[in-house]
Amino acid sequence: MKFLIYMLESIIIIYYIDQNYGTTNYTYIKSDTSNYSSYSYIDVVDNQILNLKDAPENCKFDIWKSSCIPEEVLSFFPHMETMQEVYADRVEDNGTFKKLFFNYMENLQFDYRAGDIDEIQFKNYFLNPPKHLKNNY
Numbered sequence: 001m002k003f004l005i006y007m008l009e010s011i012i013i014i015y016y017i018d019q020n021y022g023t024t025n026y027t028y029i030k031s032d033t034s035n036y037s038s039y040s041y042i043d044v045v046d047n048q049i050l051n052l053k054d055a056p057e058n059c060k061f062d063i064w065k066s067s068c069i070p071e072e073v074l075s076f077f078p079h080m081e082t083m084q085e086v087y088a089d090r091v092e093d094n095g096t097f098k099k100l101f102f103n104y105m106e107n108l109q110f111d112y113r114a115g116d117i118d119e120i121q122f123k124n125y126f127l128n129p130p131k132h133l134k135n136n137y
Contacts, residue, residue, distance in 0.1 A: 039063050048072075052093040060097040065127075074123055080109045104129055 040050050050069050052060050064070065069090050076082040087105065091098050105126065112122045 040067055047090060050091045052091065052095065052097055057095050057097065060093070060095065064091070064097070064101070070127055074126060077119065077123065078112070080113075101129075
């Protein structure tokens, strides 16, 4: 009986210490960044594809921005047609995001070819579109 009481007291003390000081490794720490890896997959030829078909419209821009696709599209700069092809091939969407961002990308390309913006501005605008454009998604 003494042994049972001793074990019970020990378990209560250990539990108390663990709860107050977090001594076990079984604690859950919530990350501040969202993980959108479930929206991408690798196709047959080892290209990453961003699948936005099941994503909520208001999250699509954040998913796009957190993926590696924007950097991959920009790696083909200044070959605008190749950039458009890569974007069209790597992003799947049944909503409005793909079309709206494609139009935005075409406008940026037109501004770059017209000389209104330089390469640095093009890349900055591509990675950080204006707020009114984000709200349309």
